[in-house]
Amino acid sequence: MQAIILCGGLATRLGEMTKTIPKVLLDVVGRTVLDWQLQLLKDVDVEEVILASGHLHDVLYERVGGCRDGMHIRYAKEEQRLGTGGAIQNAMKQIKRSPFFVLNGDVLLTDFSLQEMLDRFHKDMTGLLLSVYVDDVRSYGQIISDESGMIITFREKQPVYSAGYINSGVSLFNETIADAFPEDRGHFSIEQDVFPHVSNLWTLRTNANWIDIGVPERLAYARQHFK
Numbered sequence: 001m002q003a004i005i006l007c008g009g010l011a012t013r014l015g016e017m018t019k020t021i022p023k024v025l026l027d028v029v030g031r032t033v034l035d036w037q038l039q040l041l042k043d044v045d046v047e048e049v050i051l052a053s054g055h056l057h058d059v060l061y062e063r064v065g066g067c068r069d070g071m072h073i074r075y076a077k078e079e080q081r082l083g084t085g086g087a088i089q090n091a092m093k094q095i096k097r098s099p100f101f102v103l104n105g106d107v108l109l110t111d112f113s114l115q116e117m118l119d120r121f122h123k124d125m126t127g128l129l130l131s132v133y134v135d136d137v138r139s140y141g142q143i144i145s146d147e148s149g150m151i152i153t154f155r156e157k158q159p160v161y162s163a164g165y166i167n168s169g170v171s172l173f174n175e176t177i178a179d180a181f182p183e184d185r186g187h188f189s190i191e192q193d194v195f196p197h198v199s200n201l202w203t204l205r206t207n208a209n210w211i212d213i214g215v216p217e218r219l220a221y222a223r224q225h226f227k
Contacts, residue, residue, distance in 0.1 A: 001046045001047060001048075001097065001100065002100045003100055004052055004076075004088060004100065004101070005024065006084060006105050007023065008053045008078050009054070009106075010055050014216060021059060022053075024037075024106070025063055025064075028223055029222075029223065033105065034064065037105070037108075040109060042071060044114045044115050046071070048073075049074070050075070051074070051076070052087040054077065082186055082188075085182075089178065089181055098175040099118075099173055100172070101170070102170075104169030107168060107211070108222055108226055110209040112206055117130060117170075117204055118172070121172050125200060126177055126201055127201050128204055131167060131168060131204065131206070132168045132206055132207070132210040133163070133165055133207050134164070138159065138161060140167065141155065141167045142155040143166065143203050145202070145205070150202055151201045154191070
């Protein structure tokens with residue numbers, strides 16, 4: 001199997017700490033975020049990972065190289081800002097097999113195996129998004145689905161405090177996801193420009209321990225509580 005990890009963002013919300021080191025190489029409990037993600041993928045027999053890089057690509061390549069922890073590493077460097085959708089489109093040039101995983105490079109996940117997504121996925125699905133339950137959805141994009149898991153709609157960040165299931169930034173795609181990519185656009189968002197236009201999109205709800213380390217307070221929390 002193959003996977004894409006999105007790790008080309010500027011990570012401006014983390015301030016000084018990501019001016020010289022990519023967010024995916026930040027240390028959390030003795031290992032980098034990337035190492036934790038690679039372990040998650042390795043546990044389900046992913047053999048090759050494409051790092052969708054951009055900001056600080058040279059640092060990432062120097063630190064990671066072409067092999068890490070027995071896994072083959074490739075790179076899909078963006079020469080200009082592509083957004084999440086454009087970065088996936090660029091990295092998919094190296095995808096040879098379906099389905100394939102896509103992970104945001106700033107998420108940590110425990111108490112969950114990606115095997116659950118593989119078990120749920122079937123070839124008629126365009127994509128399966130992992131959603132996690134949180135007590136407060138205000139900082140995240142919320143996924144609304146029916147009881148079977150078929151996604152009904154997405155809600156962007158809501159101003160009202162409420163609990164719900166949010167997009168974890170972990171997805172399993174069929175190659176047909178590319179059919180929904182907008183034409184003649186280099187920069188686009190997978191969340192805003194693609195997902196709302198895909199009819200056969202599903203979610204797997206979970207109560208897994210999930211942390212987004214994209215802001216300083218969550219990174220600090222992960223360094224104290226992640227196991």
